[in-house]
Amino acid sequence: MEATVARTGTEGKTWGGGSKSPLKSSYGKLMMWFFITSDALTFSGFLAAYGFSRFKFLDSWPIADEVFNHFPFLHGVDAPMYYVALMTFILIFSSVTMVLAVDAGHHMKKGKVTIYMFLTVIGGVIFLGSQAWEWKNFIKGTYGAVETSGGQILQFVNTDGERVALKDIAVDLDEDRVSHERKNGLWYTTDEKNLTTYSINEIKEGFKAKNNILVRTLENDENGAKVVLSREKSLVYMNDRAVNVVEGANLTHNEYGPPLFADFFFFITGFHGFHVSIGVLLNIIIFFNVILGTYERRGSYEMVEKVGLYWHFVDLVWVFVFTFFYLV
Amino acid sequence: MAHEATHQDDGSAAKRIWLVFAILSAVTIVEVVLGILKPDFLVKTTFIYMSLLNWIFIVLTLYKAYLITWAFMHMEHESKGLRRAVVWTGVFLISYLLFILLTEGDYVYEVYQNGQMTWDF
Numbered sequence: 001m002e003a004t005v006a007r008t009g010t011e012g013k014t015w016g017g018g019s020k021s022p023l024k025s026s027y028g029k030l031m032m033w034f035f036i037t038s039d040a041l042t043f044s045g046f047l048a049a050y051g052f053s054r055f056k057f058l059d060s061w062p063i064a065d066e067v068f069n070h071f072p073f074l075h076g077v078d079a080p081m082y083y084v085a086l087m088t089f090i091l092i093f094s095s096v097t098m099v100l101a102v103d104a105g106h107h108m109k110k111g112k113v114t115i116y117m118f119l120t121v122i123g124g125v126i127f128l129g130s131q132a133w134e135w136k137n138f139i140k141g142t143y144g145a146v147e148t149s150g151g152q153i154l155q156f157v158n159t160d161g162e163r164v165a166l167k168d169i170a171v172d173l174d175e176d177r178v179s180h181e182r183k184n185g186l187w188y189t190t191d192e193k194n195l196t197t198y199s200i201n202e203i204k205e206g207f208k209a210k211n212n213i214l215v216r217t218l219e220n221d222e223n224g225a226k227v228v229l230s231r232e233k234s235l236v237y238m239n240d241r242a243v244n245v246v247e248g249a250n251l252t253h254n255e256y257g258p259p260l261f262a263d264f265f266f267f268i269t270g271f272h273g274f275h276v277s278i279g280v281l282l283n284i285i286i287f288f289n290v291i292l293g294t295y296e297r298r299g300s301y302e303m304v305e306k307v308g309l310y311w312h313f314v315d316l317v318w319v320f321v322f323t324f325f326y327l328v
Numbered sequence: 329m330a331h332e333a334t335h336q337d338d339g340s341a342a343k344r345i346w347l348v349f350a351i352l353s354a355v356t357i358v359e360v361v362l363g364i365l366k367p368d369f370l371v372k373t374t375f376i377y378m379s380l381l382n383w384i385f386i387v388l389t390l391y392k393a394y395l396i397t398w399a400f401m402h403m404e405h406e407s408k409g410l411r412r413a414v415v416w417t418g419v420f421l422i423s424y425l426l427f428i429l430l431t432e433g434d435y436v437y438e439v440y441q442n443g444q445m446t447w448d449f
Binding site: 022023024025030033034036037040041044045048049051052053054055056057058065080081082085088089092093095096098099100102103106148149150152217219223224241305308309312313315316319320322323326327328 | 341345346349352353356360363364366371382385386388389393396399400402406407409410413414417418421422426429432433434436437440448449
């Protein structure tokens with residue numbers, strides 16, 4: 001039935017929908033590339049928005065070295081960025097095993113593809129675990145800080161310039177502290193989830209008593225370090241401005257700096273981590289297909305290559321996140 | 329197509345992969361060392377609105393991105409059309425987005441500094 005088929009006059013040509021493949025690439029690979037392009041634009045949207053906020057708070061943005069300075073089993077040791085660098089290596093290395101799997105696939109070596117796919121999955125899982133640990137440290141916080149009525153963060157240092165934690169400042173005031181809840185008639189407030197470990201008064205009293213502790217603001221001086229106030233000025237700031245205790249980070253408050261800093265941290269690394277977990281899932285599916293011999297029967301390991309493209313893209317995004325979140 | 333280049337003998341493709349891995353690792357190590365040391369000279373020299381150090385980070389990042397796309401994602405073996413469809417689209421749209429948002433962010437910063445009595449209270 002000729003009449004039911006629309007003729008375009010392009011049969012047999014490159015874009016005619018026949019056996020010729022446009023751009024000399026298979027359908028699946030082409031679509032993966034187009035997906036990657038659009039996904040890259042999504043990530044650039046996030047990173048550009050991060051850049052916007054960073055420029056907006058140009059001289060009061062937290063210094064990444066001071067925020068991300070934890071390393072497993074090294075408690076209290078200042079290890080700026082070692083851990084993120086390690087995570088970067090893990091991801092790059094899993095990218096290498098992926099491309100080795102693709103290469104082995106071209107030579108139809110089932111055993112090698114299996115091993116390399118397995119290593120890639122392991123790399124992805126280790127990366128995800130590292131990210132979870134990073135998030136835990138970020139959410140829990142290390143030193144704690146005080147928030148002013150204008151939403152600025154005041155941190156504490158001693159006269160040597162070392163950071164001081166809230167627990168070393170607070171005095172026990174034996175207060176009767178109750179969290180505000182709507183059921184207690186405070187209908188105009190949102191429910192307070194948890195009380196902070198110390199009340200603002202305990203911090204204020206402790207601060208007054210300890211002469212060697214100073215307030216550090218978020219503002220940068222000309223060397224890019226944060227401005228530390230004199231003792232007199234610190235007392236004024238603590239008495240007149242401090243209204244809240246902040247421990248760790250959530251979407252509305254964080255002890256590191258502007259709330260947007262934590263928001264972008266959660267959204268960008270979270271969105272990337274989500275991509276990694278999808279990638280691990282796809283890699284596991286491919287891994288089992290390789291073992292079952294699906295691609296051996298199909299006569300082509302192109303599926304490994306297509307998922308490989310996605311996996312490399314995830315690595316590519318991390319390279320940018322690493323630079324703009326941790327280095328710049 | 330990607331197949332053609334990898335149909336060389338077993339060794340050379342794998343060798344290139346390890347070479348690219350070595351370069352990527354070296355670049356990352358340089359970035360981390362610079363990030364920790366933060367040499368005074370690089371931090372204080374400003375070049376087009378940003379410190380020289382930040383420019384070095386950005387250039388090294390783009391270099392790493394180039395290596396990953398070209399060597400690991402086999403972009404170097406794809407046809408010219410596919411390469412341009414992916415790379416030019418990205419580069420054009422991302423530069424546009426960055427230009428708009430960073431200019432705007434800088435403007436908002438100016439407003440914060442000069443447009444009101446105080447924002448730090």
